[in-house]
Amino acid sequence: MSLGRRIYFITGASGFIGRRLCTRLVAQGAEVRALVRSTEKVGSTLPGLILVAGDLGSPKTYASALSGSDVVIHLAGEAKFGNGPQFRQSNFLATTALLAAVKDQVPGLSRFVFVSTFGAVDRAPTDLCREPVDETYPSHPCTDYGRSKWEAEVAVRESSLPWCIVRPTPVVGAEMKLRSHLAVFVRSAMSGGLLSRFAFPGRFSFLHVDDLVEALILTSTHPEAVNRIFFAAGHPIALGQVFAWAAPNAVRVPLAWAADLLRPVMRWLPFQARALLYDALTASDAALQGLGWSPRHGPRESVEEVIQAERRRSDFYFPPAGLTLLTGAASGLGAALAVKLADMNRRLILVDKDEDGLAAMLSGHPAVVKRVVCDLSRDDELNRLLTSPIWGGEGIDEVFACAGFGARGPVTQLNGITQVNIFLVNLVSRVRLCHHAALVMTSRSFGRIVLISSSSAYQALPYMAAYAASNAALLSFGEALWGEMEGSGVEVLTVCPGGMSTRFQERAGVLVLPNERLDTPETVADAILLAVKRKQGPVLKVGIRSKGMDFIARLLPRRMRVRLWKRLMGMLR
Template identity: 40%
Template sequence: MKVVVTGSTGFVGGAVARTLLERGDQVLGAARSPHSPLDEARGLVPFPELMAALADPDGPVADEVAAELADVDAVVHAAGDPTFGNGAHYEQANVAITERLVALLRRHAPGLRRLVLTSSIGAQDRPLDAPLDAPIDERSNPDPASDYGRSKLAAERVVAESGLPFRILRLGMVVGEDMRPASHLAAMLRVGLGPGGVVLRRAAGTLPLVHVDDVVRAVATAIERDDAPKLSLVVAGSPTIAEVTAHATGRSAHVMKLPSAARRRLPFSLRSTFSPELRVADVALSSVGWRPERSWQESVDEVAAVVRRRTDPSIAPPGLTLVTGAASGLGLAVATRLAGRRLVLLDRDGGALAQVAARLDAVATIVGDLRDDLSSQLDGVAVAQGQPYLEAFLCAGMGAKGPFLAGTDRAAGIDAIDINLTARLRLARHLLRYMRAARFGRLVLVSSSTALSPMPQFAAYAASNAGLLTFGEAVAHEVQSDGIHVLTVCPSGMDTRFQERAGVRRVDGEKLLDPSDVAEAIVGGLRHPGRHVLMVGTLTHAMNLFERLAPRRIQPVIWNRLVAARR
């Protein structure tokens, strides 16, 4: 079967696409963001031309779009935007795109057997005058209380009036380990597992939960069964917030009932927190054999484990951990500290790397120069292991001391720019695609104390580290909402061969950091997802203070004298 999945990099769309691939279907994925290399290796065919056509209603339809749709069997429309926005935003993201998709399918997909729209229980909600003792089902009158819900209901009507063979699935709160950290249950458990649990263990609001695996099975049923209902809620259970929090924390729930007078005065967002507004009956899809296989308790346990993992780096993630420069120095110390994880070790010294890999029981090694594009080798390991990269510690780098007008690129520091900055950015961009698809990741960029000030005799080297530092701080905020923690580390000099290779002589009495101590500090820094820069070493902290207090124009003058005197 040939299936197009829109929103195929999203939580629901991605899960649907992967399952269809596993069962042998041909899957075309249409999404705004790039797919994970692992999904493409499994056979998913990116279909960016379709998203371009949906985004531009007045533009010509590319020949590739018409050709691919001509023999498509099914379309799963999971694209949309549940994030905060106003009515106009949702109109574009959820309604207009659905209208354009329907128009394209009517024109170019003559053999379409099924269009499945994944909608939301937000299109349903409960009217204020509806009795609380009556659970919601497909016959209940929809009364969405938000712009988002109204846009989803409008999209449902577009599909229902399209004349195409459709099925609409109103999904409850879809949960699983790959959900975004700011989404409903994950965000609630982050509060509930902390001091806020005291309040949440009293909340009577209901959570219509369903595990993403059960949603995928519902989508498959909607595609395959001609007798499946045209509209179905997809929910596995409706526990109260108090029950969910109590289950996650192992403590007792003490539900507080909301007086009816107060209920009528509250907006739906608060009403649904303290009143059982979204209690759902047995869903219509059960009439054709669909039943949830994951209980709400199992779903809560899975998400709670991820919430804990985000703030506890001692818990190994269910994926690969890449360490560069792993044959010596800080890379070796980090790899040793992380022994027990599914380590993928990278270094250009193949002999030393093999010995380290054997000692640490690494799952794979990559011998290569960071200046080369190593993406195909990284992807090969991910495919062979069947797992994505969820952690990456980019420790490998090179130093360079000397005047910028020195005779060679290496002496001038040009090679340092290539390795310390360009190569790391290329690696980071590739690895972040894996992490974004999993909505979890840790990316550690090892910079240097030299990133903090302009440093004569280290001009290009310091610039490479300064560039890495500002890049790390910026990209950390770009990917934070995807559950990815980017930490840029600025250690002062370490007791490794790094300085010797850079041409820096040691000074008598100079105290250099032990790499194992820096590795331990890095792991400690990962316990704080809101921290994006980690200073390690007394000298680094002193340089940071100096950079803040000293006028910029005199900093290179002072450093030039210090370097000349000590180095």
């Protein structure tokens, strides 16, 4: 279906559903104005997509972008199941603010589509859950989340706008949030969790995200959808069956007998128990199908997509091969990692400022998707890398930040610009790369960032002050980022290798002592890949030198450490 030049204003455009909706609308010829908190969370390279940075609760931040819109689809809100005052603020008050702004800015609006939830209705305690819920079912929200959505529905219906309300059942897909319903169930089954040992008979109406997108587009244009409420439900499937698909070899205890036994007292059961034993979370989408919509994804297909995503989370290199971006890929550790990752069938984006070295690296190898010549000390070149189309579409799910350099000499004798560039490459470029990558990866609940620091991060090093300081700051940053990303689906590892036999010593002016045993880049690369396989974090110390420098840093007083390293570094001149 072509949408011509209709103008859509989408809230929640950077979310799981919003990203898919924006992509689909643009593909069908619409102009899309996407309201997001951060413009970096949605690929701005999509032609026809206009990013609007704003706060949904503050209409003045986005009101002007509403002007001229044909359709508003309101997805944004607090979508966690539970209780608390934040739900009314995010779901009801923000919706009323948006409605007021639309009335003021878009007098000729053709449709306001509000995406509500099954939780705005919920089952009555006396309901025996024998039939799916439909649009005639009275509302009995049992949480503050559901009540806030119901209040928002009332506000939409009482507005003077041409409206449509869509109530999706739980929405699923590979990029669903890490802590969302089906992802949690699948992960529990794959890890042998106690809950997954039971064949719960309660059925859920899981809906694939792409089927919901089609429903939203249809209800935004169909003349018979105006001023109506629809459930978008998909096919019901028992939770026990989901567990069986995720872990087919596990033995499960059947519980259909328990459901029959407890039915006389089910009204007194907690809602979660009712959902596990009975069809409490099923809905009928017959009304929506009356407009010509039907779910294209069956339950097995939808669940299998989530299972494959969870397998990739547990084993990052589980096929299909994802995209890895490597900086410093033309030599040293970056090159060693590139070769090993290519052998593991990863698809690679190689970044380095050495154009000739980059061209020679894995020349002709099918694993290399793109080569990017980039001097990370230059702001303009770094900006081009971060705004490149490589971050859109399928997206990069792994970053190895290997590029770095150092210089030896007293602070007073080294060129000042050189010392600044050490910080720009070793620290600033990596902070910016992490910021951008983390935004993209957290929106998908999947990704990995590996930062290559150095054993110099543990010590202040006279005669290499800027180099050691940049690595110390990177180590601290990487550990903190690991803490922030924990539970988000994004893994972070900061690596501190000891000395490696690369061109670093020659370039930095550091003397290699006779009989000094340095690790090869290949050895360090193997240690890194083993650590990421084991999901080790937040820090990996590679080699005896790295572990020894960390031990000395913990053992000796600061003044003694600095004097010791001044003497040792003086010997390497």
